[in-house]
Amino acid sequence: MDSSSSSSFRHSSSACTTAMDNSESLASSRRPSQNRQRRKRPATMRRTSPPSQDRLVIVFITASAIFALVSFTPFLLGHVPTHDENNQHLEGLINTAENRWERLVKELNKDVVQHDSNDNSIIVQSNTDKSLPLARGVAGLPMSQTPALIGAKHGSIQCDNDNYDDLAYWNDPQGDLDVDFVSPFASADTSETRYITFEPDRGGWNNIRMALETVLVFAAATGRTLVLPPNTPFYRLTDQSGKGAKHHGFADFLDLEHPALRNKVKMISMSEFLEREGGGKMFTLPPGQDGKMIKNAADHCFYIAKSNYSCERIYNFLRKEGFVPELQAGHDCLIFDKEHQAAKVEYNDQELLDLLPEEEQEQIKQFCKERKPKFYGSELETVPLIHFQGGEKTHRLLNHFYTFLYFVDDKIDHYYKRFVRDFMHYGDNIFCTAGKIVRALEEDAAKAGGTSFSAMHVRRGDFQYKKVKITAEDWYENTKDIFTDPKEIIYIATDEKDHKFFEPLAKHYNLRFLNDFKEIANLDEIDPNLFGMIDTVIASRGRLFVGTWFSTFTGYINRMRGYNGMSGTTSYYSTPDRKYNTHKWVDPSSILIAREWPTSWVGIDGDVAVHSETDM
Structure with a gap:
């Protein structure tokens, strides 16, 4: 990780009990379901799952x-x-x-040993009649230090035929503590519903996802009802070929209908919100054609000002009717401190910071760095409608939720990191398709005499960070000491349409691309706008991974690998100056969105913040 900076502020990490030089197989020791058909794997093939920590x-x-x-x-x-x-x-x-x-x-390591639950075992029985551990390799802690796991079960993926539950990195259900958790920041007065509306980020999908995570955590923490924005053409997700759709909503990619999530965050559509509150209860829609056009845009809209379905019409209206916080994730950090929340009414942010105990001041300063600390309270707590103007540069929420929102209580901080891990994952349709390809890659690797596959993310397209947009020859020169087995299959996740670009790499590596599995994964039946998400899941399962610095796509792959318990020493970047950045622990610093940080996944099932991976 970035050696240029090292801070000591409170972020979660772990003193892990397992080592992960290579990801050991969990699935090899699991009992096959009696009700599902499975593709047989060669005996020499090893799954790329993390090892079971409880062993x-x-x-x-x-x-x-x-x-x-x-x-x-x-x-x-x-x-x-x-x-x-x-x-x-x-x-x-x-x-x-x-x-x-x-x-x-x-x-x-030959077999997963099962214990009686009275022995503090972290192996649980899933509903598919096989043992799936809650352990997360280097990201985990012993069961005695993870009370949040009591009552939890390993998540599952519902596919038509094959079983891909081992790809799930989340818990479902969550542990008893998480199920029963009530946010101390939610208002005790439930007589009137308070809302959040927001404008999606205008960048690529992973920028959009990052901003959504922040808004969702804010809604969960404050007890507000989240109003989902109209379906819209997301940037670079407008492929209408085959099963493609021009308009998308978040539910097309994420499982936002999960009952446990809905118990934590109430969500309604924009149409329902306007119908419920737009008749004078909270606000009144404009009369005549203006009001009609706002209603037209409530289900789906375009970023075209003169359209009858203009997104700007509805967002301009919400900006006027709601309270727009002066928050920009790159310039500000939002502090949740229940003990001093009431004081926000009397003091401004700097005055409140100065009143805090010296130790807490230092923690906040270390978290925010050069950004301005702003405290939750006052209008953010009391106004009926908050509108996040995240689609505009001056109010953009382009940051990781865990580097923008600071909960001073470690237990609460870790709760919301588990909340995102367990609920903000891609839907079953994406994981089922990715699962078919992961299995096929494992089988191809076995046939080639190898044990697994590795992966790269080669970002091309419109990437604005030109320094890391390197040639295929440079990709080989910078990775030849990483991929030393000529038999190993290398899966390429990329937005490069012309695969001739990869010919210099193909001279040395055994390459595979998404399109190579078109028939196996029935890709013609899949919305092509999901292909990037499928690529992400596949690359996250590689034995080793080499990504592109400053790419949020690469960043999310690394976070998934972390959720799966894989060590940062199994990931690299494609340029020499950043190559080993994930191999050394540092807390979030410098340009926060340039990468993901292990504070979001390491040790988050525990109650106490720690600051290292012992086997990195």
Whole structure:
């Protein structure tokens, strides 16, 4: 990770109990469902799933018992060793313990050991009659330190035939603590509904997704009803060929209908909002044609000012009727501090910051860096309608939710990081299609004599960060020391339409692209605007991954890999100056959106913020 900066502020990380040089197979030890047909995998093939963390907890306990037994046996037998004997004895004990530890690790890695739930096991029975662990490799903590996992189960993916549950990195259901969690920032007065409306970011999909995560967490934390914007043509997601659609809503990509999510955040459509509140209860729509055109745009709209379905008509109206916070994620950071929330009525943001205990001031300053701290409270707490003007440059929410929203309580901070992990994932249709391709890649790898596949994200297209838009020859020169096995299959996630660009790479690597699996994955039956999301899931499962610096697409792949428990040492960037940035832990700093940061996935099932991956 960025070696140019290192900060000590409170962000979550972990002292993990597992090592992840290569992602060990979880699925190989799972019992196949009796009700699902599975494609048989060659015996030599290894899944690219993270290792089960609870196995090493067992190893630690067992090795500790062995060490204690060997250490105290001489005393129990009445022999107290001399100084020289003691040194020799200690050296022998260390060697014995290390040897036995290694043997136990090798033995336990062959099979996933199941325990009784009374043993603090983090293996649970899923509803598909197979054991799926909640452990997350280097991103996890021992069960004794993760109370949020009690009652949780590994998430599942509903596909027509094959079972791809091992691709799920989320919990469903969440643990008991999360299910019962009530935000301290939500108003106790529920007599009147308070709302949030927002304008989607105007950038590419991952910029749009990042802003949505922020708005969704804000809605969940404040107890407001979230009004979903009209379906609209998202930038670069307007391919209408085949099953393509010009207009999209967030529900086309994300599972926003999940009952547990709806219990946490009330959501309604823009049409329902205007119908419910636009008759004078909260506001009154303009009379005549102006009001009619606002209603026209409520279901779907265009970013064309003169259109009868103009997005600007409805957003201009909401800007006037709602409270527009003066927040820009790149310039500001929003602080949630329940203890001092009421003081926001009497003090401005700087005055309130100065009143805080010195330790908390320092934490906030470390989090915000050069950005201006702004505290939740006052109008943000009381006004009936907040409108985030995120489509405009001056109010853009282009940042990670966890680097813009700061919850001073670690437990609450980790709760919302789990909230995003467990609910803001792609829908089953995307994971089912990606699952077919992941399985096919694993089978191809086995046929080629390998054990797995790796992946690259080669960003081309309209990428504005020209420094990392490099040639195929440079891609090879910068990765040849990473991919040293000529048999290994390299999956390329890319927006480059002309695959002749990759011919210099194909001379050295065994390449695969999404279109190579057109028939296996029935891609003709899929909205082509989902292909980028499918690419993301596939690349996140690679043994190793090389991405493009400053790409939010690459960033999200790395976050998924983190959710899956893969170490940052298995990811790289394509340019020499950034190549090993994910190999060293640093807290978020500098240009925050240039990458994803492990504070969003490491140790978030625990209650206490930690600041390192022990095996990175």
